[in-house]
Amino acid sequence: MTPLKERLVQLEVLRYNPDTDTEAHFQRYEVMCQEEWVVLDALNKVKADIDPTLNYRWSCHMAVCGSCGMMINGEPKLSCHAFLRSYEGVIRVEPLAHFPIERDLVTAPDDFMEKLKRVKPYVIPKEKKPISEGEYKQTPAQLMKFRQYSMCINCMLCYAACPEYGLEPEFIGPAALTMAHRYNLDSRDGGRKERQEVVATHEGVWTCTFVGACSEVCPAHVDPAGALQQLKITSSIDWIVEHLIPGGKS
Amino acid sequence: MSRRPLVRECPPTTWYFRQPRYLRYMSREITSIFVGAYCVLLVVGLQRLAAGPAAWEGFLQALRTPASIMFQFLALVAAVYHAATWFNATQKAMPVQIGEDFVPGSVISGAHYVAWAVLSLAILYLAGVF
Ligand code: SF4
Numbered sequence: 495m496t497p498l499k500e501r502l503v504q505l506e507v508l509r510y511n512p513d514t515d516t517e518a519h520f521q522r523y524e525v526m527c528q529e530e531w532v533v534l535d536a537l538n539k540v541k542a543d544i545d546p547t548l549n550y551r552w553s554c555h556m557a558v559c560g561s562c563g564m565m566i567n568g569e570p571k572l573s574c575h576a577f578l579r580s581y582e583g584v585i586r587v588e589p590l591a592h593f594p595i596e597r598d599l600v601t602a603p604d605d606f607m608e609k610l611k612r613v614k615p616y617v618i619p620k621e622k623k624p625i626s627e628g629e630y631k632q633t634p635a636q637l638m639k640f641r642q643y644s645m646c647i648n649c650m651l652c653y654a655a656c657p658e659y660g661l662e663p664e665f666i667g668p669a670a671l672t673m674a675h676r677y678n679l680d681s682r683d684g685g686r687k688e689r690q691e692v693v694a695t696h697e698g699v700w701t702c703t704f705v706g707a708c709s710e711v712c713p714a715h716v717d718p719a720g721a722l723q724q725l726k727i728t729s730s731i732d733w734i735v736e737h738l739i740p741g742g743k744s
Numbered sequence: 745m746s747r748r749p750l751v752r753e754c755p756p757t758t759w760y761f762r763q764p765r766y767l768r769y770m771s772r773e774i775t776s777i778f779v780g781a782y783c784v785l786l787v788v789g790l791q792r793l794a795a796g797p798a799a800w801e802g803f804l805q806a807l808r809t810p811a812s813i814m815f816q817f818l819a820l821v822a823a824v825y826h827a828a829t830w831f832n833a834t835q836k837a838m839p840v841q842i843g844e845d846f847v848p849g850s851v852i853s854g855a856h857y858v859a860w861a862v863l864s865l866a867i868l869y870l871a872g873v874f
């Protein structure tokens with residue numbers, strides 16, 4: 495068996511302790527890693543061998559749970575999906591941009607959670623029927639219509655990539671609006687009108703200027719930028735029907 | 745232990761230097777200045793045309809100055825770049841589903857490029873170029 499290749503990795507990690515610090519600062523760590531490791535493995539090694547006070551979130555280590563998002567060399571990434579072999583020199587690790595730092599690499603997701611709730615991310619049935627009448631059925635084609643948008647893992651990388659969210663924190667943002675679109679497209683759903691009260695507003699789709707960064711960084715290939723442009727089209731059609739067509743109702 | 749999250753401001757004027765993709769976005773947005781300026785030029789041209797043959801001739805002369813040619817060249821490059829970013833976006837904004845499958849994005853964007861070429865040729869034909 496050939497021995498695994500090792501490499502001395504230098505990490506520059508942003509630290510913030512709410513109990514003692516007023517500012518965040520970088521701390522340098524040097525840690526021996528295996529070539530095929532990811533940045534999260536390097537952080538785990540630092541925490542195990544060098545500095546047990548280092549804080550960060552993670553759970554699945556397989557790009558599924560969405561909890562290990564960080565800025566790695568300025569780019570929003572899942573740290574369990576950021577391979578050390580893709581980086582040379584010192585690797586700079588910071589908490590996700592545009593979110594308040596709770597401690598070290600841990601950010602406060604409260605704002606995103608609140609916004610997600612506002613778009614009603616669940617099926618609001620078109621017509622309620624008793625359980626005895628059976629399930630709400632859906633064809634494969636009806637499923638494919640929204641399937642891509644249902645793959646979101648709530649990692650918030652798209653918020654960290656979106657300059658509009660950084661500049662206008664009221665912006666509902668890529669993932670939450672995409673979730674609204676996902677349920678609007680669902681054949682079982684009748685809640686679009688309720689969601690439009692959040693979607694078709696300034697803090698909704700109209701803050702989006704189609705930078706497109708959200709879709710470039712999304713690890714689940716959800717394409718939030720595409721979803722938002724589609725929401726803009728349907729919201730514009732609503733407006734035209736309501737304002738320009740006599741007797742038109744949105 | 746109380747929560748005391750640290751909020752970091754997004755720099756309001758220099759954020760687009762942070763990542764190359766933000767600069768790409770800004771360059772797309774800046775093309776609209778040239779497109780807008782060219783529209784103003786067309787409106788001025790119409791106004792000159794309405795003012796009589798001498799005014800129109802003066803306008804045509806002004807269009808032939810090196811500075812004007814340079815501007816028109818830049819406006820053309822900006823308009824083509826802007827149009828290309830727009831057509832490339834159509835596949836995201838207007839997906840077409842047939843049964844369970846989606847029409848490939850390249851077909852949707854490609855159809856827009858074809859329509860663009862056909863309309864441009866039609867306009868050049870009407871303008872008497874051919
Ligand atoms: S849309 Fe993509 S980047 Fe945004 S939260 Fe969902 S999975 Fe993450």
Ligand code: FES
Pocket residue numbers: 552553554555556557558559560561562563572573574575
């Ligand atoms: S640890 Fe779950 S996505 Fe990275």
